[in-house]
Amino acid sequence: QNSLFLQHFQRALGLKKMVERWQNSHTHCLWQITLSQRRNPYAVLRMQDTMVQELALANKQLLMVRQAALHQLFEKEHQQYQQELNEKGKAFYVERL
Numbered sequence: 001q002n003s004l005f006l007q008h009f010q011r012a013l014g015l016k017k018m019v020e021r022w023q024n025s026h027t028h029c030l031w032q033i034t035l036s037q038r039r040n041p042y043a044v045l046r047m048q049d050t051m052v053q054e055l056a057l058a059n060k061q062l063l064m065v066r067q068a069a070l071h072q073l074f075e076k077e078h079q080q081y082q083q084e085l086n087e088k089g090k091a092f093y094v095e096r097l
Contacts, residue, residue, distance in 0.1 A: 085091055
């Protein structure tokens, strides 16, 4: 009967340790959740700031590309007009300094 009592006691200790581990794990999970909830808004703000900066740079680059394409188009049209005028024996007036 003494060994049966000892077995039940050891089993109860094992269950108690298991419950304590579960409680510790549960507490740790809750702590991680609150920590991530506190960190998450800052991460979102950093990400939004980065996105705003990237969009500003992308818009700046797009503007530069469009300006270069427009400049090439105007240069091409100028050359075409100059060629048409040369065929007619005329030219653009260029002021010399």
